[in-house]
Amino acid sequence: QTEELGRRAPQWVRDRLVTMCMRCRQPFSAIVRRRHHCRACGYVVCARCSDYKAELQYDGNRLNRVCQQCYVFLTGHVVLEEQDRRHRGILEKGAAEVSDRSLLCSSLQLLDKSGKGSVGGWFVIPQDDPLVLYIYAAPQDVRAHTSIPLLGYQVKDLPQDPCRHRFQLVQSGQVLTFVAESEELKQRWMRAMTRAAAGITHPEEDVDFCDG
16 A cells, blocks of 8 residues: 555565566467566565665565655656657667667567577667667667666676577576577677676677676
């Protein structure tokens, strides 16, 4: 209940009981649109709707992942509508248009949990939203089917395989494994994702992208 929000640990809604984000209603994908729990209300939400942190009294006032609505209630901060509109706007833009103004774009494969199956797609980090990875099913699609906020992820290299150039995004137990078409392309994606994960948006700044 509202008066207990943040003061008492919520009862989490079970993952298997929901098929879409309980805030924005976007459907979950078995591979990409991962489920997260808001630590304040216990709702099952997508990565974008849970990309907020707030202090929770029941957890010693430590910062926890919460949904946007709980963030606003607990902190009193207003989420910038401009930022939310920009994100939604890019989702609605065609892949070709976004790719023309991107920091990096190419085909990649995203492995499923077993590591055997994969889903191919067109992956883009736009200049207009450089901390988010947008995923299209194909290079000419008119709308992105999902997005991954990269801030806070750890980028990990995987042992070289002559047939599979693999790397991972890791955060709070969530692991996403990507396969690039070449070692050179893999390194470019690792650098771009590491910059985004560190919050770097200016091209002149640099970081050590290799985290083995």
